[in-house]
Amino acid sequence: MAAILASLPAQLPRKPPAAAITTHRRTVLAGLVVLVLLAVAGFFAPKWLTFLVTMAAANGLVSLGIVGLMRGGVVPFGQGMVFAIGGYTAALLFNKLGFTDALGLPLAGGLAAVLIAAPFAPLLSRYRGIFFAMLTLALSMVTYGLLMKLEVLGGSDGFNLGRPTLFGNKLPDARVGYILYLVTLFVATVIGLLARVYFDSTRGLVTLAVRENELRVEYLGGSVRQAMAINFVLAAFCGGLGGALVVMSLGHIEPNFSFWTTSGEFVFVAILAGWQSVAAVFVASTVLEVVRSFSSAYFPNTWQLALGLFLLFVIRFLPRGIGSLWMKGDAR
């Protein structure tokens, strides 16, 4: 994944007073190197593989938002809502307004998800544990119900959208998949790098503190609810981005984007990844896509079994997720 090295600074040995700017520069550089390598590899890779990685990177963005929330101690079971909002926004902009830019659509999807999720943030910031999870699930299922009933949005069948453009240029038939692969990798890299910077920031550290001891955060002058609300909104942005990117590659949107099983897959990836590493999210998302693709091909209708066994293995042997493999000893 392009963002694979985004977590590198935290893996490096701790130095005396870190030159933070240098560390960030190194992170950005590493991210760009991986992006270039993946871009070159994708040029020679078969189409099915670039499509798989595109899906993994786009879905990984949604799970990255969940990881941001997990760092604060909550897990949303309804991230399908923002995923669907991002997807429907991109599709509607494309079909109704003729806005077709492959970089603009994800941005619009992310912003739309923020606009719709933000009013719920103050409410959700008051809840923890199963209550937070169920409230987010409820929101996503209400969204699902609305999408199923609204004929103007295609009802249960959803609707199709055409091929996006890039900076006003039509994408060539032979290269459309590869270009969308590049766009998705670029967005995932940028967001992955920003996520790393955020996780290492003062706000990021306070989020970790919230997970362990909210009372002390308040007594130290930090705002727990503000931290949780901000993380929810940021997760919505990531979810909206991911939804729009997936829709662009699939060329189709439907209410299932908001269904609880879709949300469950994002949570699955987040748990698989753990909350320490940004790169692990994209690795876990790729693992999910690979297992899904190969299991579907060779063991039809039983791919969930393979996935479940894999998750059991990770929970048993890597309770902090895949990321703990290369983030050992670093609780952040």
Added chain:
Amino acid sequence: MTSMTPMLEAHGVGKRFGAVVAAADISISIASGERVSLIGSNGAGKTTFVNMITGYLKPDEGRIVLDGRDITPLHPRAITRLGVARSFQIPQLYGDLTVLDNMLVANACHDQALSFWQPARRRSALDRADALLERFRLAEHRARRVAELPGGVRKLLDIAMALTAAPKLLLLDEPTSGVSAEEKFPMMETIMSALGHEAMTVVFVEHDMDIVERYASRVVAFYSGRIIADGAPNEALASDDVRRYVTGELVPE
């Protein structure tokens, strides 16, 4: 020398939990720079009073004034931002993080403009954290996970974190509880020498009268939610009520 400006005032403060009177008509004025020890048996109302000062509990009646400002209706975060910090009887730390990261959390929370991109491990924050760790003799534990630390070290870290905000009023809830008898004085010595750099008002809840006698400039004794003695340590500790209800001596009625 302490100035006569009241740093903390309580006016007729009361708190009930159902039929239990946890605090009744508590009135007190603590001058800036004083080192006050709150003493009393378990359930006497000391921690309830501390919790009311910090906003964790709201008084049913009365007012609490900090440096001339009524803080009674404020929530803990707002009161913290006005310059009140506290430590806890059971240290409230982040066990999964290192000692240094705990200090950085304290620093980040204190930072009014929490930033999305400003690194928590920036030089100024690290310097500040290291200076406090040095003062509390915690530097050697800097990179250790808090969950692995002994109780006494956690107590010191709890207080060091509270000091990150350079508070005007520091409340220490039983700073030496859970620490062995021989470690109590060295630990209190460490705390007091670390605080010595700060011109702050310190209120500490304590059960060990030897500690109280040595480190408090004033003693306030509680019993059944009421103040039964208030004065210099030698006077307060010698009063019949304190000997009867706090230190448990047999004093004729």
